Amino acid sequence: MTDPFVDDDAASVEATVPPFAPFSAEDAVEGEVVRRRGIYLLPNLLTTGALFAGFYAILSAMNGKFSTAAVAIFVAMVFDGLDGRVARLTNTQSAFGVQYDSLSDMVSFGVAPAVVSYAWMLNQLGKLGWAAAFIYASCAALRLARFNVQVGSADTRFFLGLASPAAAGVVAGIVWCGQDLEPSGGIALTVCLMTAAAGLLMVTNFRYHSMKSVDFRGRVPFIVIVAAVIGAALVVIDPPRVLLAIFFVYALSGPGLWLWRRYRRGLAARGESA
Helix, strand or coil: CCCCCCCHHHHHHHHHCCCCCCCCHHHHHHCCCCCCCCCCHHHHHHHHHHHHHHHHHHHHHHCCCHHHHHHHHHHHHHHHHHHHHHHHHCCCCCHHHHHHHHHHHHHHHHHHHHHHHHHHCHHHHCHHHHHHHHHHHHHHHHHHHHHHHHCCCCCCCEEECCCHHHHHHHHHHHHHHCCCCCCCHHHHHHHHHHHHHHHHHHCCCCEEECCCCCCCCCCCCHHHHHHHHHHHHHHHHCHHHHHHHHHHHHHHHHHHHHHHHHHHHHHHHHHHHC
């Protein structure tokens, strides 16, 4: 006897679909049964590593291990930098990977830095502290959403707005460098302003070099290798301060280049009118 409350077509579709198979939004809307595609292991495994590092940073901050939390955010950056390049080098890019990477970035570079910064110092400011943390997290979400809709149409040589990993590098670097500081109103206010500023830079229209045009498989001048070795040595000598300096300078490069271009245009306009 047929059960009037059971949709036979839906039941047959459910029976043909593996319970953990990824599916697209089109499949769900149109109700069509299509051949299910698997996901590429290596790049998505690296993305999972970044997600775990961000999750671990949150747990560490909740337990008062702020240095460990900051390091975990930087570890997430390493995984995040590798997954996209590995996908391109192995020709394993996919729409699933793009969306998964974006969700991982929201946890590792949006929520985690905000939570770590708040648990470390911003809680001293009460509502102002959590407002700054929320500004950072919400700006990271907006930045990632804007990036997703611009995939395939934007100039890959530049980011529009500070990338979320770079903003997270600023916040994590501040926490790592100041882990031994005694909480005070002045320090908390400074951290508050820098956290909010890092968040707001993510949603500006300042252009930042993406470094995606660098060809790691091609030939480079010898001086590039020397500079890379020197940079690595400096990071090893004093990781917190060197990493903070790198990301802080990069964060300032967007408005700095904007001001420089505006200055050059002003000089050109005055030269034409003379």
